[in-house]
Amino acid sequence: MTQRIHFNARIEGVEYDVLDELVGYAVRRAQLSIYEDFAATMDGEEITPQRFSSLVIVENNPGISQTRLAEVMGIARSGVVAIIDGFEEKGLIERQASGDRRSYSLLLTKAGARQLKRYKQAVKEHDERISAALNQAEKKQLCALLRKLCPP
Amino acid sequence: MTQRIHFNARIEGVEYDVLDELVGYAVRRAQLSIYEDFAATMDGEEITPQRFSSLVIVENNPGISQTRLAEVMGIARSGVVAIIDGFEEKGLIERQASGDRRSYSLLLTKAGARQLKRYKQAVKEHDERISAALNQAEKKQLCALLRKLCPP
DNA sequence: TATTGTTATACTCTATAACTATA
DNA sequence: TATAGTTATAGAGTATAACAATA
Incomplete structure (x- = not known):
């Protein structure tokens, strides 16, 4: 029998105790839910949040x-x-010679730019879906609060 | 030469583009920072957020x-x-017979309860450290907003 | 037939350390 | 000496599928 793996942030009848009071666990919970939607959105595409970020950078x-x-x-x-x-290998990024011959200059290829545009569209839709319960002001507020968790 | 791995949520002079507008990336950023502090806090202890959660559950x-x-x-x-x-193996949890002989009843041992108490203390301190830039109201607000990201 | 715990297996992600070529 | 990229390697975490015992 197959067991479909799915993270349910809060399961009926389960006591979470201190986990419900930890900011860290709240973030973790959200992150797991978000990751799941990301993976479902990008099903088939060979892309992860990590890889998507690197293309954008x-x-x-x-x-x-x-x-x-x-x-x-x-x-x-x-x-x-x-x-x-x-x-x-996929032709999305190329390693170009840089002034320093020890290092490369990374660049998006034309195909890479086109692909990233598609990815961005999909990721934006995913992001709007996972944050659909928040209005614009709440989204800004959430991001501002999260930013305060990251050491400057 | 060693390279110390560290996640810096925002690096001077780097353009993050759309990543700065995504709720999902804001959560991911925070999660990486938090995880790093958790690992540093629990250095030496064989515990992870995942394992800590299972003890609490x-x-x-x-x-x-x-x-x-x-x-x-x-x-x-x-x-x-x-x-x-x-x-x-560490003597923190025991598998007890349950009514259904296919399954176990998981229980914390006495040693497990003592150890978890110590872990909880450390995790709470860690959580207060990572959220030190927030006052109580902001913490509550953040948790409430994060909860809205998790499908009910 | 279905479920629980288990095992074997494979895959991904990641860090470490050593190597090479350059600086 | 130090740095950039690379490689080899190992460890953690994870899912999948199959299995035995039990329901």
């Missing part, structure tokens, strides 16, 4: 190096190699 | 089955086996 910071991208995403440099390898 | 829902726990945590049943195996 490369698009808006053309010529960025892999090490810098790793820093922005908060992962090890070796992880970026795999990500860029994947996008390069 | 077992404590407050004594006799819960593994399948039910999997459902609460939104992971596969096989994942729960590994988690409970680990806690059983």
Whole structure:
């Protein structure tokens, strides 16, 4: 028998105790729900929140190096190699020579820009869906509060 | 050379474009920062947010089955086996016979209850640290807004 | 027939450390 | 000496599918 995996943030009859009082758990809960909708939205497409972010960062910071991208995403440099390898194979990102011959300048290809435009559209729709219970003011407020959780 | 991995939610001089407008990315950002502080807080202890949650759920829902726990945590049943195996080895959780001989009743041991009390204390301090920039009203508001992101 | 716990397996993500070529 | 990208490797987390025992 198959078991469909699904995160239900609050299950009837289950006592969550302290978890209900922790800001951290509230964020985690939301994140799991959001991730699930993202995955369902992008079903079939080989894209994850992580990979989507890296495309956006490369698009808006053309010529960025892999090490810098790793820093922005908060992962090890070796992880970026795999990500860029994947996008390069698909023809979405190219590694261009930079002034420093140790490093590359990452750039979106034309195909990459076209694909990202489609991804952005889908992600925006996903984002509106998951935040549909909030009005514009609440969304802004939520983002502002979340920003305060990130050390400056 | 070692490269210390660290997530910086916003890096000077980097253009984030649409990521700055997505509720989903705001949540993800916060989650990464929070996780980092959690890991630093619990350094040395063999505990993760996931494992901490399962201890809390077992404590407050004594006799819960593994399948039910999997459902609460939104992971596969096989994942729960590994988690409970680990806690059983440490003597924090025990599998007791239940009415249905196919399933176990999960219970915290005395040692488990003592250990969880310590974990709770540490997690609460961690949670207050990561949300130190918010006053009580803001925390409540944030949790309320986040709750609206989780499908009912 | 269906469900519970379990196992085997595979896949993804990730960090670490060592390597190379450049600086 | 230090840095950028790369590789090899290992560990964690996870899902899937099949199995035995039980319902």
